[in-house]
Amino acid sequence: MQTVVIRFYVSERQHHHSELMHEWLLRLAQQLELPGGSAFRAIAGYGRHRHMHDETFFELAGELAVAVEFILEAEQADRLIAAIDAEQLQLHYVRYAVEFKATAGK
Template sequence: MQTVVLRFYVSEKQHHQGELLYEWLLRLGQRLELPGGSAFRAIAGFGKHGRLHEETFFELAGELAVAVEFIIDEQSAERLLAAVGAEKIKLNYVSYTVESGTTRI
């Protein structure tokens, strides 16, 4: 089946409407009745400023990225992007078409 992967990249400490942005995105997906969504936390990375961020034992305030991903049909991806846009949030995202399915036992 042809589906779309829609992945947003946010900071793990970014907020919107009083909650963590990655949680807000997942709740938005629930409100739009999407079949599912997941958030994945980075262990290391760097951004446009070139500064490397890594999780360390002593680091308390995280600055790492969280990828929030939905594997959905194209119409659902458009609805989700429109809903995020209506909130006037500037987010980085990628979207690409994939083949998805379930293996048989």
């Protein structure tokens, strides 16, 4: 079994079917009965246009990235991508193999 991390990058105000994109992605994963996911909001950054975005600038509110991340079996990640493709969405993501382990806590 290969474990992968798949991380999508969306705008914090990007929508799909009247729902914030990061919320839609998490709900889709729930519907696919995937084991879990998290959304992380950026505090600053820039994209391909080299325009700096920072949460301290009021006029840029809603312009920061949200990373939506899942740790899945490769087959589960494939199902998630297929479901997104079925919606004809173009989302940027990274996918890479990882080892998923736990410490020997008591």
